[in-house]
Amino acid sequence: DQQVKQNSPSLSVQEGRISILNCDYTNSMFDYFLWYKKYPAEGPTFLISISSIKDKNEDGRFTVFLNKSAKHLSLHIVPSQPGDSAVYFCAASSEVSGTYKYIFGTGTRLKVLA
Amino acid sequence: DVKVTQSSRYLVKRTGEKVFLECVQDMDHENMFWYRQDPGLGLRLIYFSYDVKMKEKGDIPEGYSVSREKKERFSLILESASTNQTSMYLCASSLDRYYEQYFGPGTRLTVT
Numbered sequence: 047d048q049q050v051k052q053n054s055p056s057l058s059v060q061e062g063r064i065s066i067l068n069c070d071y072t073n074s075m076f077d078y079f080l081w082y083k084k085y086p087a088e089g090p091t092f093l094i095s096i097s098s099i100k101d102k103n104e105d106g107r108f109t110v111f112l113n114k115s116a117k118h119l120s121l122h123i124v125p126s127q128p129g130d131s132a133v134y135f136c137a138a139s140s141e142v143s144g145t146y147k148y149i150f151g152t153g154t155r156l157k158v159l160a
Numbered sequence: 161d162v163k164v165t166q167s168s169r170y171l172v173k174r175t176g177e178k179v180f181l182e183c184v185q186d187m188d189h190e191n192m193f194w195y196r197q198d199p200g201l202g203l204r205l206i207y208f209s210y211d212v213k214m215k216e217k218g219d220i221p222e223g224y225s226v227s228r229e230k231k232e233r234f235s236l237i238l239e240s241a242s243t244n245q246t247s248m249y250l251c252a253s254s255l256d257r258y259y260e261q262y263f264g265p266g267t268r269l270t271v272t
Binding site for chain 2: 052055078080082087088089090091092095097135137139141142145146147148149150151152153
């Protein structure tokens with residue numbers, strides 16, 4: 047049972063345009079969400095996060111939107127650059143027995159075309 | 161500069177061997193995690209630890225065990241490696257639930 051879903055395995059975007067990566071979740075107990083970027087042969091690196099008390103968080107070219115009623119979040123990258131080409135994972139967090147864990151989506155491979 | 165290091169980048173082992181994957185973090189983080197990454201499946205949590213000598217099963221703990229004797233070190237053990245454990249293994253640490261996880265570079269394990 048995949049609690050965090052990224053239904054688009056890949057996405058291609060022209061340089062300078064907007065990239066929109068989507069993520070859906072099923073567990074209403076998730077209350078903190080993160081996006082990571084992963085290059086080949088490297089570990090994921092943190093991009094941006096959002097708490098469930100907000101509906102938007104912005105950091106430079108990256109903006110994350112959260113729609114709690116739809117259990118949907120999206121990452122917008124504007125403008126897209128060739129260096130943004132990577133696999134993007136969304137992750138959701140909930141408390142578990144006094145501690146916590148993250149559930150990751152399956153990833154979306156973004157290719158930004160020069 | 162925060163750092164999570166993993167003992168090997170690439171490892172080849174035979175079926176039935178006992179395999180140790182080591183992870184060390186230098187950030188004094190309480191929480192450490194082991195994931196495996198497989199194509200089309202994303203990152204799946206194997207085990208995590210929120211304190212020294214404490215461990216919790218993740219979503220796919222079968223065939224694995226862990227050890228956390230010191231705060232900075234979290235080891236993943238494959239008691240008897242099997243071919244379906246061929247994967248990329250990623251270690252991570254975090255300060256707190258509302259802070260990001262820092263990942264190591266990963267160990268690509270091949271079991272033949």
